[in-house]
Amino acid sequence: MSAPLLNLEKVTIRFGGLTAVSELDLQIGANELVGLIGPNGAGKTTAFNLVTGVYQPTAGKISFGEKPTAKFQPHQLAQLGIARTFQNIRLFASMTAFDNVRTAARLHCPRGVRNALWRGRAFRDGEKEITDEVMTLLDIFQLGKFRDALAKGLSYGDQRRLEIVRALATKPKLLLLDEPAAGMNASEKTELMRLIQFIKDKFQISILLVEHDMQVVMGICERIAVLDYGVKIAEGTPAEVRANSKVIAAYLGEKKPK
Amino acid sequence: MHTGAKRFLFAAIFVAAFVSYFSAQFNRYYLGIAIDVGINIILAVSLNLINGHTGQFSLGHAGFMAVGGYTAASITLALSQKFPAAATPVLFTGALLAGGLTAALAGLAVGVPTLRLRGDYLAIVTLGFGEIIRVIFENMDCVGAASGLKGIPNYTNFFWAWSLAAVTVFVITCLVNSTYGRGFIAVHDDEVAASAMGINPTKYKVTAFVVGAFFAGIAGGLYAHHKQFLSPTGFDFMKSIDIVVMVILGGMGRTTGVIIAAILLTLLPEFLRGFAEYRMIIYALLIIVLMIARPQGLFSFGKK
Numbered sequence: 001m002s003a004p005l006l007n008l009e010k011v012t013i014r015f016g017g018l019t020a021v022s023e024l025d026l027q028i029g030a031n032e033l034v035g036l037i038g039p040n041g042a043g044k045t046t047a048f049n050l051v052t053g054v055y056q057p058t059a060g061k062i063s064f065g066e067k068p069t070a071k072f073q074p075h076q077l078a079q080l081g082i083a084r085t086f087q088n089i090r091l092f093a094s095m096t097a098f099d100n101v102r103t104a105a106r107l108h109c110p111r112g113v114r115n116a117l118w119r120g121r122a123f124r125d126g127e128k129e130i131t132d133e134v135m136t137l138l139d140i141f142q143l144g145k146f147r148d149a150l151a152k153g154l155s156y157g158d159q160r161r162l163e164i165v166r167a168l169a170t171k172p173k174l175l176l177l178d179e180p181a182a183g184m185n186a187s188e189k190t191e192l193m194r195l196i197q198f199i200k201d202k203f204q205i206s207i208l209l210v211e212h213d214m215q216v217v218m219g220i221c222e223r224i225a226v227l228d229y230g231v232k233i234a235e236g237t238p239a240e241v242r243a244n245s246k247v248i249a250a251y252l253g254e255k256k257p258k
Numbered sequence: 259m260h261t262g263a264k265r266f267l268f269a270a271i272f273v274a275a276f277v278s279y280f281s282a283q284f285n286r287y288y289l290g291i292a293i294d295v296g297i298n299i300i301l302a303v304s305l306n307l308i309n310g311h312t313g314q315f316s317l318g319h320a321g322f323m324a325v326g327g328y329t330a331a332s333i334t335l336a337l338s339q340k341f342p343a344a345a346t347p348v349l350f351t352g353a354l355l356a357g358g359l360t361a362a363l364a365g366l367a368v369g370v371p372t373l374r375l376r377g378d379y380l381a382i383v384t385l386g387f388g389e390i391i392r393v394i395f396e397n398m399d400c401v402g403a404a405s406g407l408k409g410i411p412n413y414t415n416f417f418w419a420w421s422l423a424a425v426t427v428f429v430i431t432c433l434v435n436s437t438y439g440r441g442f443i444a445v446h447d448d449e450v451a452a453s454a455m456g457i458n459p460t461k462y463k464v465t466a467f468v469v470g471a472f473f474a475g476i477a478g479g480l481y482a483h484h485k486q487f488l489s490p491t492g493f494d495f496m497k498s499i500d501i502v503v504m505v506i507l508g509g510m511g512r513t514t515g516v517i518i519a520a521i522l523l524t525l526l527p528e529f530l531r532g533f534a535e536y537r538m539i540i541y542a543l544l545i546i547v548l549m550i551a552r553p554q555g556l557f558s559f560g561k562k
Contacts, residue, residue, distance in 0.1 A: 052454060078456035086454075092447035094511075095440065103440040107456035116436035117429060119263055123436070130437050170456055 003066055004029050005206050006082075006174055011050060011060035020046040022230040023060065028174065033200050033207045035221035037214075037241075039250055043230040044210045045087060048178055051208070052084050053077045065173070079107060083172035085163045087179045087210075093152040097143055097162055100151050101134045104169035134169065140202075141165050141195075157188055161195070168199065174206045175199070181213040189213065193220050218242065226250065263432050270424030278417035289416060293484050295524045296419030297477050300426045302504035302520040303513060304473035307430050309502065310511035311439075312466040313446030315377060318368065318384035319474050320497035321391035322361040324490070326475020328401050330357035331410045331482040338411050350413045354422075354479040361475025362468045364391070369467030373460050388498050396490040406489030407482075414484035422480065426473045431513055433469070442466060443511070503541065507548060509555020519556065 004027035011024045021043040028034050038044050049055045051062060053074040062069045064080055072080070083104075092100050115123045138144045141161050146154055154162060160180060167175055177196070181189050197220055200207055211217045217224060218238045226234040226241060228250040234241055241247055281289055305319045330353040341349045372383045396404045433439045444452040445459045453459055482488050500523070508519030527537050548556055 054450075073458075074450075074453040075456050075458045078454055084454050086451065090448045090451035092444050092451065094447055095443055099440050099443075102437050103444045103452075103457070104455040106437045106441065116438045117432050119432060127437060166455065 005032075005065060006051065006208070007061075007063045007066075008047075008051070009061045009063075011047075011057045011062055013046060013050060013055055014058045020230050021050065021057075021227075024227070024230075024232055026225055026232070026235075028206050028208055030173075031200065031204050031206055033196070033209065033220060033222050035217040035224040036208060036210045036227065037212070037217050037224060038227035040212075041229075042227040042250075044227055045178060046230075047227065048084070048176055048208075048210055051176060052082055078170055078172075081171070081173035082176065083167035083170045083174070084176040085160075085167050085178055085180060087182065089156075089159050089163055091151040091159060091163055091166070093150070095151055096148050097138065097146045097151055097154065098134060098148060100162060100166050101137060101169045102130060104166045105130050105134055105137075107170045137165050137169055156183065160184075160192075164195070164199070168203065172205060174208065176208045176210070178210050179212055180209070181211060181216045186215075189216055192216065196220055263428060263435075267424055267428040270427075271421040274417050274420035274424065277420070278415055281416050290484075291524065291528055292416055293414060293419040293480075295521050296416070296423040297414075297480050297484065298501075298504065298520040298524045299423040299517055300419075300473055300477040300480070301501045302508065302516045303423075303426050303430055304470045304477070305501050306505050306508070306511065306513065306516045307434070307442070308466050308470040309505050310509075310516070311434050311442045311446060312463060313510075314463055314466060315381045316384040316467070316470070317381050317495070317498050317502065318388035318391075319470070319501045320493040320495070321384075321388035322364055322471040322474035323478035323481065323497070324391050324395060324488075324493035325364045325471075325478065326354075326357035326361040327478030327482040327488055327493070328357075328395060328407065329360040329475070330354055330479030331407055331488055332401060333357075334411055334413065334483065335407070335409070346411075346413060350418070350483065353483075354476050357479035358472045358475040361478065362472040364475075365467040365469075365471025366464065368471075369464045373463050385495065385498070388493070388495060392490045392493050395493070401488075404490060406487055408487055410482050410486045410488065412483060412486050414480045419480055419484070422476060426476070427513065427517065429473075430469070434513075446511070503545060506545070507556050512555060515555055 006028040008024055008026040011021060012019065013021050024047060036044050036047060046055065050057055053069060053072050056070060064077070064082060067080070069077060092103060095103070115126070135144060138147060143158065143162055143165060146158065151159065151162060164177070164180070181192055184192060193216055196207060196209065199205070209217065209221060221238060224236065224238055224241045225232055226247050233246045233250060234244040301319060301323065305316065308314050308316045333353040333356055334349060337349055368384060368387050372380055375383055395401060401407050434442055441452065441457045441462050444455070444457055445462045449459045504519045504523050505516055507523065508516030530537055530540060
């Protein structure tokens with residue numbers, strides 16, 4: 001494997017006396033779909049927040065595209081190409097679906113104050129370009145019909161999808177999905193799996209999936225890392241992870257030795 | 259909106275000039291109120307950028323207005339004798355700009371250190387800032403201290419007040435109604451999500467503070483050359499509240515609503531002149547009734 005896109009080396013974070021993530025090693029290559037699983041409170045979302053710059057690691061090193069990400073703020077990491085969704089949907093509620101995506105698309109068409117005020121040809125061309133880009137994205141995910149609907153008025157499933165579209169509008173190299181299957185029924189989950197696979201193939205990006213739901217993770221991930229109490233206890237293909245005794249112990253508890 | 263914005267601006271300035279040309283024939287009392295309305299539109303629309311669109315609750319708008327007013331008035335007082343009468347528009351423009359820029363600097367000074375604060379905390383800090391500004395002017399002898407600054411030339415007329423109100427509306431509407439400007443609303447809706455989408459919340463908040471303060475400063479300059487007298491008590495906490503009420507009544511983040519509210523709330527006390535001491539009671543009642551009946555703002559219909 002060539003140099004990984006995202007590289008976590010012995011990443012540790014402590015909150016007071018609690019070590020939420022301990023010496024985590026994780027690599028994600030280009031166009032790879034990796035799952036990060038673990039029981040409740042295992043440190044999955046914390047690991048996520050470390051990658052996106054919400055937290056800074058207490059020890060260890062994170063690099064993205066061979067660039068160390070320490071000292072970068074979340075918005076700078078987004079500019080580098082890390083996009084994410086949130087466990088509890090965080091859309092811009094008072095904006096339309098279109099504007100939600102447009103706000104994210106702004107990242108690649110930086111038009112500042114002067115341009116917005118002058119309203120000349122450059123501004124109009126730029127706005128049209130963004131509009132086309134946003135509509136293409138919305139249409140790909142069958143959200144075009146909700147263009148002018150307020151984000152908070154969309155159904156739960158559509159909000160989840162819109163959040164993914166918004167993240168994709170920043171043209172990321174790495175997409176982090178934080179429990180996208182939360183609150184979905186079986187058929188929605190199947191649809192979601194199809195969608196994630198589609199995104200990976202269509203946009204040729206890497207995806208890190210944090211998930212609770214075994215069906216989804218086992219179904220689509222090429223590689224899975226398992227966290228328990230902040231420690232990585234296993235990593236491998238879905239089949240390997242499923243057979244791993246430590247993983248079974250973490251999820252189901254250990255057999256009492258007799 | 260995209261292509262119509264500039265046309266709106268020129269049309270509004272033209273109408274302001276046209277009305278101003280015939281202003282000698284109007285009742286001076288009504289003309290004065292019309293100018294007040296224009297100034298209040300500038301104040302309310304600029305505060306709306308900070309409080310409404312960006313969601314940073316500021317209670318210090320009167321402070322920015324005072325900075326702009328005192329700066330502009332000091333400049334014209336110092337230079338009006340040296341300038342030929344024909345050049346007063348140049349002098350006035352320069353004084354207003356200087357007032358706006360000083361206020362913008364004050365906005366920067368308040369914005370940068372308070373950005374970590376949210377909601378109530380920010381409101382308290384900006385409230386404190388407004389009071390500090392007032393106390394400073396109360397103790398500055400060069401601007402008349404507590405007895406106020408007198409004899410400011412009467413430069414503000416209908417044209418100045420309303421064309422600058424049009425410029426304010428133009429600038430803030432164009433700013434917000436662009437892909438760039440969606441960032442203000444994104445910061446308002448969800449700061450964490452906004453930064454995950456590559457938006458720098460700090461930069462947007464400072465921009466909102468600086469632009470808002472700039473126009474408050476301009477409004478202060480217009481106010482100074484309209485009333486021809488500035489007193490620190492005119493920029494107290496109540497003045498800030500007056501502007502906040504306009505924004506809330508109009509609907510946070512709704513420019514049209516805020517303009518209508520600014521007009522209504524300037525005219526209302528004039529209608530109630532007979533029992534002026536009840537004005538604040540009516541104000542309070544209005545807000546209470548509004549918050550119960552229309553929490554989204556009186557004039558907020560349709561989308562933002």
